[in-house]
Amino acid sequence: MSQVPITSQIYNPITGVFGNGQMRMFFASGTWAVPPGVAKIRVRLWGAGGGKFSTTTETGGAGGGFALKVIEDLTGIIAIPVIVGTAGTSGNPGTVGGTSSFGTYVSATGGQSGLVSAVSNGGTGIGGDINSSGGNGGIFGIQSPGGGVGGLFGNGGSAQGTTLSINGCSGGGTSSSSTSLVGGGHGVMGVGAWSANGSGGMGFGPPRTGFEGGFSIDFIGTGGGGNGNSSFGYPGVNGGGGGYASVGAGGFPGGGGAQSANATSANGLVIVEW
Numbered sequence: 001m002s003q004v005p006i007t008s009q010i011y012n013p014i015t016g017v018f019g020n021g022q023m024r025m026f027f028a029s030g031t032w033a034v035p036p037g038v039a040k041i042r043v044r045l046w047g048a049g050g051g052k053f054s055t056t057t058e059t060g061g062a063g064g065g066f067a068l069k070v071i072e073d074l075t076g077i078i079a080i081p082v083i084v085g086t087a088g089t090s091g092n093p094g095t096v097g098g099t100s101s102f103g104t105y106v107s108a109t110g111g112q113s114g115l116v117s118a119v120s121n122g123g124t125g126i127g128g129d130i131n132s133s134g135g136n137g138g139i140f141g142i143q144s145p146g147g148g149v150g151g152l153f154g155n156g157g158s159a160q161g162t163t164l165s166i167n168g169c170s171g172g173g174t175s176s177s178s179t180s181l182v183g184g185g186h187g188v189m190g191v192g193a194w195s196a197n198g199s200g201g202m203g204f205g206p207p208r209t210g211f212e213g214g215f216s217i218d219f220i221g222t223g224g225g226g227n228g229n230s231s232f233g234y235p236g237v238n239g240g241g242g243g244y245a246s247v248g249a250g251g252f253p254g255g256g257g258a259q260s261a262n263a264t265s266a267n268g269l270v271i272v273e274w
Contacts, residue, residue: 011214011215011216011217011218012216012217012218013216013218014152014218015042015068015152015218018041018042018273018274019038019040019041019042019273019274020274021273022035022273022274023217023271023272023273023274024271024272025269025270025271026082026084026269026270026271026272027084027267027269028084029081029082029083029084030082030084031079031080031081031082032079032080032082032102032272033078033079034074034077034078034079034080035274038074038274039072039073039074039075040070040071040072040073040074040274041070041071041074041272041273041274042068042069042070042071042272042273042274043067043068043069043071043102043105043106043270043271043272043273044066044067044068044152044217044220044269044270044271044273045066045067045068045100045101045102045106045107045108045125045128045268045269045270045271046064046065046066046085046100046108046149046150046151046220046221046239046253046254046268046269046270047064047065047066047085047097047098047099047100047107047108047109047110047111047123047134047149047254047268048064048085048086048087048088048097048098048099048100048110048111048123048253048254048265048266048267048268049061049062049063049064049087049088049097049110049111049134049146049147049149049241049250049254049255049256049257049265049266050062050063050064050088050094050095050096050097050110050111050112050113050114050120050123050137050146050256050257050265051087051088051089051090051091051094051095051096051097051113051114051257051264051265052090052094052113052114052137052144052146052256052257052258052259052263052265053090053091053092053093053094053113053114053115054090054091054092054094059114059115059120059137059138059144059259060114060120060137060138060144060145060146060147060159060173060241060242060244060248060256060257060258060259060263061088061094061097061111061112061113061114061120061137061146061147061250061256061257061265062097062111062112062113062119062120062121062122062123062134062135062136062137062146062147062256063111063122063123063134063135063146063147063148063149063150063156063170063172063239063241063250063254063255063256064085064097064100064108064109064110064111064122064123064134064149064150064253064254064255064266064268065108065109065110065111065122065123065124065125065126065131065132065133065134065149065150065254066108066125066128066130066131066132066133066134066149066150066151066152066169066221066254067106067107067108067125067126067127067128067130067131067132068125068128068129068130068152069102069105069106069127069128069129069130070129071102071105071106080102080103080105081103082101082102082103082270082272083098083099083100083101083270084098084100084267084268084269084270085097085098085099085100085108085109085110085254085267085268086098086267086268087250087257087264087265087266087267088110088111088113088257088265090257090264091113093113093114093115094113094114095113096110096111096112096113097109097110097111097112097113097123097254097256097265097268098110098267098268099123099268100268100269100270102270102272105127106125106126106127106128107125107126107127108123108124108125108126108128108150108268109123109124109126110123110254110268111123111134111137111147111254111256111265112137113137114137114138114144114259115137119136119137119138119158119159120136120137120147120256121133121136122134122135122136122137122147122150122155122156122158122256123150123254124150125150130152132150132151132152132153132154132155132156132169133150133155133156134147134148134149134150134155134156134254134256135147135148135149135150135155135156135157135158135159135166135168135170135172135185135241135256136158136159136172137158137159137241137256138159138160138161138173138175138244138258138259144159144161144175144244144258144259145159145160145165145172145173145174145175145184145225145226145228145241145242145243145244145248145256145258145259146159146172146173146226146236146241146242146243146248146250146255146256146257146258146263146265147159147172147173147241147255147256148168148169148170148171148172148173148185148187148221148225148236148239148240148241148250148251148255148256149169149170149221149239149240149250149251149253149254149255149266150168150169150170150221150254151169151170151188151220151221151222151239152169152218152221153169153188153222154168154169154188155168155169156168156169156170156172156221156239156241156254157169157170157171157172157185157186157187157225157240157241158172158185159172159173159174159175159225159241159256159258160172160173160174160175160185161174161175165183165184165185165192165225165227165241165243166185167185167186167187167192168185168187168188169187169188169221169222169239170185170187170188170190170221170222170223170224170225170236170238170239170240170241170251170255171184171185171186171187171190171192171207171223171224171225171236171240171241172184172185172225172240172241173185173225173226173227173228173236173240173241173242173243173244173248173250173256173258174192174225174226174227174228174243174244175228175243175244176228176233176244176245182194182227182228182243183227184207184224184225184226184227184234184236184240184241184243185224185225185240185241186224186225187210187221187222187223187224187225187238187239187240188210188219188222189208189209189210189211189219189222189223189238190207190208190209190210190212190222190223190224190237190238190240191207191208191224192207192224192225192226192227192240193205193206193207193224193225193226193227193233193234193243194227204227204232206234206237207223207224207225207226207227207234207236207237207240207251208223208224208237209223209224209237209238210222210223210224210238211223211238217271219238220238220239220253220269220271221238221239221253221254222238222239223236223237223238223239223240223251224236224237224238224240225240225241225242225243226240226241226242226243226245226247226248226249226251226258227243227245228243228244228245228248228258233245233247233248234247235247235248235249235250235251235263236248236249236250236251236255237251238251238252239251239252239253239254239255239266240255241255241256241258242255242256242257242258242263242265243258244258244259244263245258245263247263248263249263249264249265249266250263250264250265250266251266252266252267252269253266253267253268253269254266254267254268254269
């Protein structure tokens with residue numbers, strides 16, 4: 001008779017069950033109390049997305065970085081501070097996305113805010129067994145989208161202008177165009193938003209989260225990027241960068257927001273397994 005997989009194996013198809021299969025998600029900063037008898041843990045961190053540069057020619061923020069680390073010796077340690085990066089805000093200039101960290105063991109920096117003279121750089125993992133970077137924010141100028149967050153499968157997709165955006169662990173956002181294909185970048189598990197032209201007259205569709213087949217913490221940060229479209233614009237999802245549109249927010253966790261008025265970037269996330 002074959003062994004029936006336990007829940008934690010089902011929901012960790014890539015990294016597998018860890019320890020006793022226990023897990024805690026931190027959506028805001030706090031403290032993780034070390035359970036009695038636990039000496040080895042696994043930590044995943046996503047930095048926050050960078051805020052847009054808010055002027056008449058705004059630029060989108062970059063995606064946050066990612067790190068995964070196994071910490072093997074917690075003997076004698078009672079509690080560890082956890083910092084969850086907060087989303088960068090828009091402004092002139094905007095603010096950098098906050099860094100997520102687990103004590104002094106490992107961290108993931110946030111994406112840069114939109115810049116005046118260059119693309120904004122994604123955050124990166126520091127000190128992890130696996131480290132990846134967020135995608136870059138959009139090129140300076142009109143209709144600038146956001147970059148996707150990094151993740152277990154690699155770097156986030158960078159934002160693009162008026163062409164199809166770049167694929168990555170999560171997809172980058174894209175800008176609007178009246179003549180070009182303007183699809184958001186694809187994530188590893190989620191298709192980017194798309195529209196055949198800027199007016200929406202030749203078809204459109206929202207991005208996919210990457211969770212359609214069931215939730216897994218291995219698939220956090222693998223969604224599609226948003227598209228830029230005056231009629232049918234979409235935000236990024238599950239870490240995807242925001243597309244240039246009135247709803248061009250970056251997807252949680254760590255997606256960079258686009259240029260448009262309501263396009264916020266996303267906070268970071270920390271997960272502890274033991």
